[in-house]
Amino acid sequence: xxxxxxxxGDELLIGQTINTNVxxxxxxxxxxxxxxxxSSVVGDNLDSILSELSKAASIADLIVIxxxxxxxxxxxxxxxxxxxxxxxxxxxxEVLEDINQFFAKRGRTVTELNxxxxxxxxxxTPIRNKRGxxxxxxxxxxxxxxxxxxxxxxxxxxxxxxxxxxxxxxxxKGNGVVIKKLILQTTGIPESxxxxxxxxxxxxxxxxxxxxxxxxYGVKLRITVKEKDETLALNRLNEIEQKIRTKVGRxxxxxxxxxxEEVIGRILADRGLTIAIAExxxxxxxxxxxxxxxxxSKYFERGIVTYSNASKxxxxxxxxxxxxxFGAVSRxxxxxxxxxxxxxxxxxxxxxxxxxLGPTGATTNKPVGLVYIGYCDDKVxxxxxxxxxxxxxxxxxxxxxxxxxMLRRQLLGIxxxx
Numbered sequence: 001x002x003x004x005x006x007x008x009g010d011e012l013l014i015g016q017t018i019n020t021n022v023x024x025x026x027x028x029x030x031x032x033x034x035x036x037x038x039s040s041v042v043g044d045n046l047d048s049i050l051s052e053l054s055k056a057a058s059i060a061d062l063i064v065i066x067x068x069x070x071x072x073x074x075x076x077x078x079x080x081x082x083x084x085x086x087x088x089x090x091x092x093x094e095v096l097e098d099i100n101q102f103f104a105k106r107g108r109t110v111t112e113l114n115x116x117x118x119x120x121x122x123x124x125t126p127i128r129n130k131r132g133x134x135x136x137x138x139x140x141x142x143x144x145x146x147x148x149x150x151x152x153x154x155x156x157x158x159x160x161x162x163x164x165x166x167x168x169x170x171x172x173k174g175n176g177v178v179i180k181k182l183i184l185q186t187t188g189i190p191e192s193x194x195x196x197x198x199x200x201x202x203x204x205x206x207x208x209x210x211x212x213x214x215x216x217y218g219v220k221l222r223i224t225v226k227e228k229d230e231t232l233a234l235n236r237l238n239e240i241e242q243k244i245r246t247k248v249g250r251x252x253x254x255x256x257x258x259x260x261e262e263v264i265g266r267i268l269a270d271r272g273l274t275i276a277i278a279e280x281x282x283x284x285x286x287x288x289x290x291x292x293x294x295x296x297s298k299y300f301e302r303g304i305v306t307y308s309n310a311s312k313x314x315x316x317x318x319x320x321x322x323x324x325x326f327g328a329v330s331r332x333x334x335x336x337x338x339x340x341x342x343x344x345x346x347x348x349x350x351x352x353x354x355x356x357l358g359p360t361g362a363t364t365n366k367p368v369g370l371v372y373i374g375y376c377d378d379k380v381x382x383x384x385x386x387x388x389x390x391x392x393x394x395x396x397x398x399x400x401x402x403x404x405x406m407l408r409r410q411l412l413g414i415x416x417x418x
Contacts, residue, residue, distance in 0.1 A: 004060035005039035008067035021066045032169045033179045049080040067151030069134040071113045089119040095135045131155045180233035186251040187218030217401045260404045261289045268299035276345035277303045278337040281355035285400045301345045316340030334383035338374030350376040357395040371399045
């Protein structure tokens with residue numbers, strides 16, 4: 001099955017909104033052996049949408065459309081579908097009930113405009129929207145499948161996970177080829193170093209494919225295998241994974257899409273440990289990521305943002321002489337911050353961050369991107385030096401990731417020694 005992706009919205013054309021939907025959908029379809037042959041972006045223009053639908057139908061079996069399903073005047077995708085298929089809109093009572101419940105949960109009144117979203121093309125099977133008000137559409141016409149979904153990413157993802165992927169998976173079974181993918185997430189090692197450590201990839205993969213997907217948080221390794229059945233595919237993936245772990249296992253923090261904060265949370269919860277965090281340069285971002293995980297109250301006690309020297313002294317009991325001698329961005333201060341937040345909170349572990357994110361604040365001996373991360377428990381109190389880049393926001397993100405990774409390694413007893 002070949003797929004064509006159409007993203008609709010003026011905001012995508014002018015760069016006001018980044019089109020993350022196409023990446024998500026493309027990856028999800030490839031996971032079930034559907035080949036994406038082309039994708040396009042069109043504005044909120046009826047003729048443009050109709051033209052793109054015709055083009056897509058001429059070369060693809062599956063046309064996936066996102067965007068333009070809202071209740072306002074510029075949301076014209078539904079009208080385009082009606083005109084393209086020469087059909088009409090009919091009220092769907094299940095969709096209307098979904099809309100009523102959506103507004104009731106939020107203590108809001110359904111307006112006539114909102115209720116109009118329960119009108120769907122007569123030829124379409126509605127795709128229920130559990131996260132918003134605009135239903136999706138599943139249309140099968142002349143041997144083609146048309147899937148229409150909202151452009152709001154989390155609404156689209158909900159429809160993909162709950163309805164679209166299960167239905168398409170069932171339809172694509174039994175084509176003689178099973179494609180399986182595995183994601184291994186690494187951090188703390190640059191892409192080039194990771195590539196070198198893995199050695200001869202042809203020998204490692206034996207016909208499988210591997211993609212390196214770098215970001216400011218690390219490098220994802222995506223391994224893809226094709227086999228005659230699922231058991232063979234899974235066995236090959238496991239074999240390749242073990243070879244990779246033998247070479248770079250210390251840097252792999254997750255299998256699949258589990259986040260680093262989820263990994264850490266699971267370890268802390270399993271061991272009954274508690275943590276507190278003192279942040280300077282990261283401004284609370286480490287705490288934010290930890291508390292993104294449901295159930296983090298079991299192990300996260302408190303976070304303190306001590307941006308000024310005075311706050312470090314007052315709240316964390318950092319020694320004024322240490323600040324004067326070594327400066328706020330130093331190994332010594334990072335250690336005292338970690339020790340201070342642990343003592344103040346009574347937790348098992350204390351973590352700290354202090355650094356120069358830039359573009360100002362650097363000195364000859366302390367450049368932009370210099371960060372120290374402290375760690376303290378009942379047996380060890382230490383700090384590690386990092387040198388990141390010149391971009392302030394990227395430095396903050398990298399420092400946050402480094403702090404979480406330092407915590408993971410301490411918890412698992414992974415040495416920094418090569």
